[in-house]
Amino acid sequence: MTPANTLALPTxxxxxxxxxxxxRLSVALSLTAQSEYGVDSSRPPPGRSSxxxxxxxxxxxxxxxxxxxxxxxxxxxTADHPAASGSREPLANLATPVPLPSNSRLLSxxxxxxxxxxxxxxxHPALARIAESASSLASITPRAASRSAHSLAALSISSQxxxxxxxxxxxxxxxxxxxxxxxxxxxxxxxxxxxxxxYLHLRMFEMAMDWVREDGRFEILAGYxxxxxxxxxxxxxxxxxxxxxxxxxxxxASDWLMVDTWEPTRxxxxxxxxxxxxxxxxxxxxxxxxxxxxxxxRKVRIMLLAGGDLIExxxxxNLWAEADLHRILGEYGCFIIERTGADVWAFLLSxxxxxxxxxxxxxxxxLIYNDISSTKVRLFVKRNMSIKYLVxxxxxxxxxxxxxxIGEREPPSAVI
Numbered sequence: 001m002t003p004a005n006t007l008a009l010p011t012x013x014x015x016x017x018x019x020x021x022x023x024r025l026s027v028a029l030s031l032t033a034q035s036e037y038g039v040d041s042s043r044p045p046p047g048r049s050s051x052x053x054x055x056x057x058x059x060x061x062x063x064x065x066x067x068x069x070x071x072x073x074x075x076x077x078t079a080d081h082p083a084a085s086g087s088r089e090p091l092a093n094l095a096t097p098v099p100l101p102s103n104s105r106l107l108s109x110x111x112x113x114x115x116x117x118x119x120x121x122x123x124h125p126a127l128a129r130i131a132e133s134a135s136s137l138a139s140i141t142p143r144a145a146s147r148s149a150h151s152l153a154a155l156s157i158s159s160q161x162x163x164x165x166x167x168x169x170x171x172x173x174x175x176x177x178x179x180x181x182x183x184x185x186x187x188x189x190x191x192x193x194x195x196x197x198x199y200l201h202l203r204m205f206e207m208a209m210d211w212v213r214e215d216g217r218f219e220i221l222a223g224y225x226x227x228x229x230x231x232x233x234x235x236x237x238x239x240x241x242x243x244x245x246x247x248x249x250x251x252x253a254s255d256w257l258m259v260d261t262w263e264p265t266r267x268x269x270x271x272x273x274x275x276x277x278x279x280x281x282x283x284x285x286x287x288x289x290x291x292x293x294x295x296x297x298r299k300v301r302i303m304l305l306a307g308g309d310l311i312e313x314x315x316x317x318n319l320w321a322e323a324d325l326h327r328i329l330g331e332y333g334c335f336i337i338e339r340t341g342a343d344v345w346a347f348l349l350s351x352x353x354x355x356x357x358x359x360x361x362x363x364x365x366x367l368i369y370n371d372i373s374s375t376k377v378r379l380f381v382k383r384n385m386s387i388k389y390l391v392x393x394x395x396x397x398x399x400x401x402x403x404x405x406i407g408e409r410e411p412p413s414a415v416i
């Protein structure tokens with residue numbers, strides 16, 4: 001039984017009286033280094049002696065960690081990490097930003113965590129660089145503070161995922177050769193705010209893929225997120241760099257989804273039809289379409305992927321130019337994912353332009369209704385409520401690390 005005034009730590013780490021821990025973030029960072037990177041912050045590097053008063057011998061080994069008791073306030077899971085099997089990440093490798101595993105849970109507190117003191121990384125420069133970023137989290141909310149170690153890791157990769165210049169069209173997951181020439185090659189493009197991107201945005205692509213497989217007319221080559229330009233000016237719209245970063249983090253587990261930064265890097269607001277024209281130029285102009293099994297090439301069809309709420313906005317006066325709607329629906333086409341509370345079929349029947357191009361409009365029914373919205377996620381962050389399992393973990397950590405959506409004001413009608 002662990003005394004009430006003692007912090008129970010993983011096996012191999014001595015219990016420390018809570019009263020003697022001046023800084024919980026320093027303990028969290030130290031435990032993270034030990035369990036996830038194989039770094040023992042109490043053991044000096046070669047050529048240095050143990051700190052004065054250290055209760056642990058400098059010659060101690062770092063055994064495989066065992067899961068801590070479930071009743072403790074500190075847990076460190078390493079079962080899915082190489083460190084659990086004896087493989088250790090060299091300290092030098094920490095110079096390359098590596099996001100922390102999502103199953104690691106560190107010390108949390110109902111009060112804000114102060115910045116880590118220099119002693120956390122006095123013998124490890126790599127940890128010092130992480131600790132320096134802690135000052136930006138000094139006034140973070142309690143829920144975000146419980147994920148502060150992940151937030152620090154998210155900060156360390158920000159420069160990579162937020163980069164938008166120079167622009168290059170992403171093709172790393174684009175299928176370059178069509179498998180079945182009897183089908184029409186298809187690329188789906190989803191334009192939106194993505195502030196933040198949610199699991200529903202990812203599910204929209206997967207639902208469209210299921211529909212395409214069942215229908216049999218198309219072969220999907222790739223899917224693209226195109227975050228809107230900042231000039232759109234929507235309430236709660238984070239900067240383009242943050243939204244691009246969150247989309248990249250969300251799509252990193254996919255083998256066919258990518259993020260295109262052409263739209264948010266223009267000089268001003270870009271109309272949807274211009275975005276589709278851009279994809280047509282890149283895919284069919286610069287790349288020359290898709291290669292067929294016999295070596296010939298064929299034009300790729302580009303279609304807009306949208307939710308039922310966006311399609312209903314087609315009926316909002318002065319929001320969409322009729323000429324643009326004719327081109328979007330007539331030249332390109334559209335996949336519409338039903339949203340909760342949106343009667344897409346009724347709207348399609350009542351809207352003249354949609355009905356005129358109805359053979360280019362494909363409605364995908366949600367078999368499992370998902371009502372996650374970016375607006376509600378932003379509100380949850382503002383109210384210090386959990387957003388875990390509403391957005392991918394990497395997106396959640398990015399939001400916490402950069403303190404996005406804190407203090408945002410949402411119109412009451414936006415969350416009803």
